[in-house]
Each structure stands twice: as structure tokens, then as C-alpha cells.
Amino acid sequence: MENMALPKPYDPVEDSALEFEKLVWEAKEGSRQAFNRLIDRFHQDIFRMVFFRIGSQMDAEDITQDVFLQAFKNIGQLKTLGHFKAWLYRIAINRIRDFYRKKRFRSLISIFSENDAVDEDGPGDFQQPDPDPLDNVIQKDFWQQFSLSMDRLSKMEKEVFLLRFIDQLGIREIAQALSKSESTVKTHLYRALVKVKKDKGLKNFFNAGTI
Amino acid sequence: MNMKTEQHLNEDHILRAIADEMHLPKEIRQHLLNCADCRQKKQETENGFHRLGEAVRQLSPLPKRRPRLQPETRQKMFMFRRPLLAAVVSVLLVLMVGWWVVPLKPHFDTVSRYTAQSDLWEDEKLMSEISKLTENPLPESYTVLISESYTDTEDDYMEYLVPSADDQPMLPELNKNARYLTKKGGLLC
Numbered sequence: 001m002e003n004m005a006l007p008k009p010y011d012p013v014e015d016s017a018l019e020f021e022k023l024v025w026e027a028k029e030g031s032r033q034a035f036n037r038l039i040d041r042f043h044q045d046i047f048r049m050v051f052f053r054i055g056s057q058m059d060a061e062d063i064t065q066d067v068f069l070q071a072f073k074n075i076g077q078l079k080t081l082g083h084f085k086a087w088l089y090r091i092a093i094n095r096i097r098d099f100y101r102k103k104r105f106r107s108l109i110s111i112f113s114e115n116d117a118v119d120e121d122g123p124g125d126f127q128q129p130d131p132d133p134l135d136n137v138i139q140k141d142f143w144q145q146f147s148l149s150m151d152r153l154s155k156m157e158k159e160v161f162l163l164r165f166i167d168q169l170g171i172r173e174i175a176q177a178l179s180k181s182e183s184t185v186k187t188h189l190y191r192a193l194v195k196v197k198k199d200k201g202l203k204n205f206f207n208a209g210t211i
Numbered sequence: 212m213n214m215k216t217e218q219h220l221n222e223d224h225i226l227r228a229i230a231d232e233m234h235l236p237k238e239i240r241q242h243l244l245n246c247a248d249c250r251q252k253k254q255e256t257e258n259g260f261h262r263l264g265e266a267v268r269q270l271s272p273l274p275k276r277r278p279r280l281q282p283e284t285r286q287k288m289f290m291f292r293r294p295l296l297a298a299v300v301s302v303l304l305v306l307m308v309g310w311w312v313v314p315l316k317p318h319f320d321t322v323s324r325y326t327a328q329s330d331l332w333e334d335e336k337l338m339s340e341i342s343k344l345t346e347n348p349l350p351e352s353y354t355v356l357i358s359e360s361y362t363d364t365e366d367d368y369m370e371y372l373v374p375s376a377d378d379q380p381m382l383p384e385l386n387k388n389a390r391y392l393t394k395k396g397g398l399l400c
Contacts, residue, residue, distance in 0.1 A: 043277055183231075
């Protein structure tokens with residue numbers, strides 16, 4: 001009797017991780033239903049991630065659509081089921097790069113044809129409309145300060161910071177998504193933390209914690 | 212006990228700890244493990260960054276449409292999903308069209324050969340007319356009037372300039388004249 005294995009205590013984190021891997025495995029086997037559940041789970045995160053890097057809702061929605069189509073097409077190539085999230089973010093990062101490449105090309109063409117105006121990303125029209133005008137002003141101010149703060153970071157520092165604190169990815173996931181080593185990611189993250197912490201414009205929001 | 216008297220972590224150490232705790236110097240890592248104040252300070256700073264992220268996330272709009280997978284089309288246009296296969300098929304199509312067009316080519320060759328031959332005949336005709344004109348520029352009616360052909364006159368003239376070997380009896384007389392001229396020449400000199 002003593003040798004009998006005791007029932008394993010319920011661990012919601014482990015259980016959901018197993019369930020998640022099962023879902024990814026089913027999707028890898030070609031189950032559209034399983035993949036649709038993965039879409040339900042991640043599409044808002046991917047949309048937000050794309051939106052913060054592009055600034056246009058419509059473009060972000062189109063890119064999110066592309067990301068999931070590409071993911072569905074290539075999920076057979078995914079080797080480790082647990083890396084699905086990082087893999088999805090990697091696809092999104094590549095799609096964003098493609099978007100900017102095309103945008104640069106369009107802006108080059110627009111030099112020759114003035115009619116094709118390239119849409120500029122205005123950080124002012126980012127936030128959701130708030131019924132309270134005071135909140136609206138505060139939000140706008142916050143967004144401006146945040147954008148300025150991010151502009152002071154290098155490209156990689158900004159990317160690592162956003163992935164860590166906005167997209168809430170772990171260091172290993174960031175390294176996988178950016179195809180960099182973990183130590184490189186940590187170095188960039190440290191530099192980004194120093195710059196953001198020193199930013200006077202963001203200090204009030206940083207300490208208050210709410211907007 | 213000793214840890215309490217040690218210097219607490221500064222802001223740089225705290226930020227380093229947030230980025231990568233494992234790579235902190237051993238003493239600092241040890242202090243962080245044992246000092247509740249420093250751990251709390253680190254946690255508060257990290258929470259501040261997370262709160263910042265949360266505030267930014269609140270500003271993000273929600274997507275208006277959910278991504279959709281394309282409807283299943285398993286058999287339909289199967290080969291055009293593979294670009295290489297599509298490229299090969301396109302090349303084959305071009306070759307087939309080329310093969311179909313090739314038999315028309317000899318027809319065009321024959322036509323061009325006939326044209327070239329008729330041009331050649333025209334040229335030859337023209338050249339023969341030109342050579343006729345160089346031999347005798349006068350029309351045929353005029354040659355009848357002058358009662359001798361232009362070529363005959365030319366032959367006589369050439370005979371006069373360069374006598375043929377048959378006119379041997381002329382030679383002694385010529386020699387005589389030559390001798391006379393030499394004498395004269397000598398006198399003149």
C-alpha cells in the first residue's frame with residue numbers, strides 16, 4: 001500500500017501547459033478546429049503587438065490575418081510544441097519587417113508620383129476614444145511620453161523592452177522570437193531598463209502605475 | 212546578521228537583477244537573496260515596468276475582425292500552390308506553343324526564297340542592259356544608219372595601234388624609218 005503512487009495534486013499551470021501543447025499538436029496534425037482555438041487564444045496579443053509597431057489598425061488587422069495564415073501553412077515545421085508562442089511572434093516580427101520594407105519602397109515611388117501619399121503613423125490617434133475628456137487628455141499625454149521614451153532606445157533595445165513588458169514574453173521566448181542568444185537579449189533589456197527608468201517624462205506614470 | 216550591515220543594492224544593481232539575476236556578481240546576488248529590503252525594492256521596480264506595460268496595453272484598441280483561415284480547397288488548383296511546379300508547367304506550355312508555331316516557319320522561308328530569286332533575275336536583267344549600253348550606247352536604228360558597228364571601228368583602231376604579227380613586211384620599212392630618226396636624233400643632239 002505504501003508503494004502505491006499518490007494522486008498527483010492538481011496544478012492548473014502545468015495542466016494548461018499540457019492542454020496547450022495538445023492543442024498545438026492537433027493543429028500540427030492538420031486540425032483546423034484546434035488551430036482556430038489557437039487563433040482565439042493569441043489573435044488579440046498578436047494584433048496588439050503588430051499595432052504597437054505599425055500604428056494603423058487596418059494594417060495591423062491585415063498583418064495579423066497574414067501571420068495566422070502563414071502559421072497555419074507552416075505549423076508542420078514547428079519542432080517543439082512549447083515554442084509555439086515564440087514562433088508565432090517570430091512570424092509576426094518578420095511580417096512587420098516586410099511591411100516596412102514595402103512601405104519604404106512605396107515612399108520611394110511616391111517621390112516620383114506625388115499623388116500616392118504614404119500614410120504617416122500618428123501616435124495621437126492610437127488610443128481608444130474615452131468618454132471622459134480629462135482621461136482622454138491624460139491618455140494622450142501618456143502615449144506621447146511613452147513614444148518619446150521608446151524613440152530614445154535603439155531598435156533592438158526597444159524591441160526587447162516591448163516584447164518583455166508589453167507582450168509579456170519571457171527572456172527565452174524573446175531570444176527565440178528574435179533569433180538572438182539569451183545573453184544578448186538580457187544585455188539589450190538592461191540598457192533599455194536604464195534608459196526608461198531615467199526618463200523624466202515617464203517617471204510620474206511609472207511611479208503612479210495608473211493612467 | 213552580517214548582511215544587514217552590508218551596503219544595499221543601488222539602482223543599477225536592481226536593474227541588472229531585473230534583466231539577468233544570474234549574472235550578478237556573487238556577493239550582490241547573495242545579498243539580494245538574504246536582504247528583504249533589496250528584494251522588495253527589486254520587486255517594486257520590476258512591478259513598475261510591468262505597470263507601465265499594462266498601461267500601454269490598455270491604450271491598444273481591440274481588433275475589429277478575427278483572423279480567418281481560408282476555406283478548405285484540397286483538390287482545387289493543387290499544383291499552383293507549389294511555385295516550382297507551376298513554373299515547370301508554364302515552361303512546358305511555352306515550349307508546346309513554340310512547337311506548334313515551328314511548322315509555319317518553312318512556308319515563310321519558301322516565300323522569302325522566291326522573292327530573293329526574282330530579285331536576282333531583275334538584277335541580272337538590269338546588268339545585261341547596262342553592259343549592252345556600255346558596248347554600244349546608240350540605239351539599234353542608229354547603228355544601221357552608220358552602216359558599221361561601233362565594235363568594228365574599235366577593232367581597226369586597235370589593229371592600228373598594235374599591229375598583229377601577220378603584218379611582217381612592214382617591219383623593214385619601220386626599221387628604215389627608225390634608223391633615219393636615230394640619225395636625225397643624233398644630228399639634233
